[in-house]
Each structure stands twice: as C-alpha cells, then as structure tokens.
Amino acid sequence: xxxxxxxxxxxxxxxxxxxxxxxxxxxxxxxxxxxxxxxxxxxxxxxxxxxxxxxxxxxxxxxxxxxxxxxxxxxxxxxxxxxxxxxxxxxxxxxxxxxxxxxxxxxxxxxxxxxxxxxxxxxxxxxxxxxxxxxxxxxxxxxxxxxxxxxxxxxxxxxxxxxxxxxxxxxxxxxxxxxxxxxxxxxxxxxxxxxxxxxxxxxxxxxxxxxxxxxxxxxxxxxxxxxxxxxxxxxxxxxxxxxxxxxxxxxxxxxxxxxxxxxxxxxxx
Ligand SMILES: C[C@@H](N)C(=O)N[C@H](C)C(=O)O
Ligand SMILES: [Zn+2]
Numbered sequence: 001x002x003x004x005x006x007x008x009x010x011x012x013x014x015x016x017x018x019x020x021x022x023x024x025x026x027x028x029x030x031x032x033x034x035x036x037x038x039x040x041x042x043x044x045x046x047x048x049x050x051x052x053x054x055x056x057x058x059x060x061x062x063x064x065x066x067x068x069x070x071x072x073x074x075x076x077x078x079x080x081x082x083x084x085x086x087x088x089x090x091x092x093x094x095x096x097x098x099x100x101x102x103x104x105x106x107x108x109x110x111x112x113x114x115x116x117x118x119x120x121x122x123x124x125x126x127x128x129x130x131x132x133x134x135x136x137x138x139x140x141x142x143x144x145x146x147x148x149x150x151x152x153x154x155x156x157x158x159x160x161x162x163x164x165x166x167x168x169x170x171x172x173x174x175x176x177x178x179x180x181x182x183x184x185x186x187x188x189x190x191x192x193x194x195x196x197x198x199x200x201x202x203x204x205x206x207x208x209x210x211x212x213x214x215x216x217x218x219x220x221x222x223x224x225x226x227x228x229x230x231x232x233x234x235x236x237x238x239x240x241x242x243x244x245x246x247x248x249x250x251x252x253x254x255x256x257x258x259x260x261x262x263x264x265x266x267x268x269x
Contacts (some may be wrong), residue, residue: 041157041259043108043268046078050089052096053078054103054165056172056194058203059113060263063175063192065133065204066120072110074264079108084158084249091235099167100227103196105203105245106161109154111260117148132181132192134206146242147206151258158252160237161245163196163203164228170195185209188221197224203245212244 046053058064060076080088092102120126121142134142142148153159173193182190184205188198196203200217201210209216212225225244232239237247261267 039257040269041108041254041257041261042082043079043157043261044082044085045265045268046080046085046088046104046107048268049082049085050092052101053088053092054101054169056103056105057107057263058105059109061175062177065129065206066117067129070113071116072113072260072262074262077107077263077265078104078160079157079263079268080160081108081157081249081253083251083253084160087236087249088160091231091237094231094234095164096167098227100164100197101167101169102162103165103169104160104162106154107159108157108259108263109152109159110262111151111155111258112262114148114150114152114155118143118150121148129181132184132202133204135183135185136208137206142206145206153248155258155260156252156254156256157259158249158254160247161203161243162228162232162247163199163245164224164231165196199224199228199244201244210243210245212239212241 047055055076055078057073057076057078059066059070060073062068064070088102088104095102121139124140127139130139134147137145137147143150154161172195175193182192184191184202185207191202194202198218198221200214200221201207208214212229215222217225228244229239232247236250238250240246240248
C-alpha cells in the first residue's frame with residue numbers, strides 16, 4: 001500500500017502556502033498536511049456504487065489541458081471515498097428526477113498528478129493547448145488565479161469535477177487527436193464535442209467566464225449552473241467560485257490527508 005504523502009515537498013508545499021490553492025470562494029483554505037500515517041483511504045470505484053453516473057475521465061486521455069495522459073491515471077476510473085460516492089449516488093437520484101444525469105470528469109487525483117500539472121505549468125514553452133483551455137490567462141498564472149490547486153482537494157478523495165447531461169444522453173463524438181482547437185469560451189455549438197448541457201464554458205476552461213457566478217454567460221448556462229450547484233449543495237457538497245464544475249464533499253473522511261495511490265481498480269478497497 002502506498003502511503004499518503006506529506007506534501008512537505010518543497011515547491012508543491014510552498015505554492016500551497018503562498019497561493020492558498022483552491023482555498024478561495026466557498027472552499028476552505030487548505031491546511032498544510034500533518035506527517036502522514038500509513039492508512040488505507042478506503043476508495044471505491046464510483047461505477048460499482050452507481051453505474052448510472054456517466055464518466056469521462058479526461059486526465060486518463062489526451063483530451064485535457066495538458067494534452068496527454070496525466071501521471072497517475074492508469075485507468076479511466078472514478079475513485080472516491082465511499083462516503084462521497086454514496087452522496088453522489090443520492091445526487092444522481094435527484095438529478096434523474098429532473099431529467100438529467102451527472103457526468104464526472106475527475107474524482108480522486110493522485111498527488112503525482114498535481115505534481116505533473118505544476119511541472120507542466122512551469123514550462124512556458126509547452127503552450128500547445130492554450131488556444132482551447134486558457135486562451136486569455138497566462139499559463140504561469142494558473143495556480144495563482146486558483147485554477148490549479150496545489151495541493152488539490154481532489155487528492156483527499158472526496159472532491160469531484162462534474163457536469164450535467166440530458167437523459168437520454170446525446171451521443172458523445174470521439175475527440176480526434178490533432179483536431180483544430182476551439183476556445184473553451186466559444187459558443188456552445190462551436191466548443192469541443194461533449195454531450196453535456198451548456199454551462200457557458202467547457203470543462204477545465206481556465207477563464208473568468210468559468211467563475212460560477214459569472215454574469216457574462218447566457219441565461220441557459222446560468223440556469224444550468226444553478227441547477228448543478230443546487231443538486232450538489234443539497235447532497236452535501238460545497239462548490240468553488242472559480243470553477244463551476246468543482247465540488248468537495250463537506251463531510252469528507254480525510255480532510256487533511258493527501259493520497260498518491262494511482263488511479264486503478266487495485267487502489268480501491
Ligand atoms: C484542474 C481543475 N480541474 C481543478 O480541479 N482545479 C482545482 C482548483 C484543483 O486543482 O483542485
Ligand atoms: Zn476540481
């Protein structure tokens with residue numbers, strides 16, 4: 001069993017303390033983790049708890065802001081603490097009752113994946129995905145502006161990135177490598193093919209337009225964001241003012257522990 005890491009890791013810990021990571025808005029400030037015990041997080045695979053929830057684990061593919069599979073994502077699975085997964089199952093019940101389904105983009109995120117993000121963010125020349133994912137924000141500012149958490153609540157196993165999809169779900173087009181990049185801030189019909197409802201921006205669009213309460217998105221997107229937030233808040237999750245897709249389970253079992261197990265079925269249990 002890989003033990004959780006303390007994050008007394010120089011750059012990562014320094015960034016966490018200096019920037020507050022995703023500690024803005026509704027999210028509490030991340031506290032420096034204590035020396036980590038050797039504990040098993042008790043993760044479950046979300047589809048084992050609720051196979052009605054759609055999954056599109058972008059960091060296990062090249063369809064993400066880094067432009068390649070991210071370190072630690074060995075399988076396209078959503079791992080979560082049992083508590084968060086059960087809560088999400090209840091949110092899915094409520095979503096289906098209003099004709100919509102949840103679709104998760106990211107769940108538990110190993111610390112090595114955050115390290116990969118930070119390493120990528122520190123390479124100004126690796127800007128191949130800028131036109132799509134952060135067209136108006138310099139990559140060197142992604143951490144300071146709160147779009148990348150360091151450390152990230154995702155590594156505690158009870159935080160999810162997700163959206164809403166109509167039921168029955170429209171077909172999702174395959175994302176072709178080498179496709180022309182379209183800004184995530186573009187109109188719904190022009191953005192990266194995704195079967196989700198219009199949220200005003202694509203997922204992982206690092207831009208002020210993604211701020212949950214932005215008044216610069218259209219009325220449909222505003223209503224869809226309100227609906228997602230309402231469903232998640234009622235289910236015990238806390239949103240984040242910088243990213244409409246990011247929610248942390250309020251009663252998380254590991255509020256101070258950051259794990260580094262890879263995303264693979266054998267990390268559950
Ligand atoms: C990278 C994005 N999907 C996200 O989750 N951002 C927050 C701030 C995080 O990294 O914790
Ligand atoms: Zn997130």
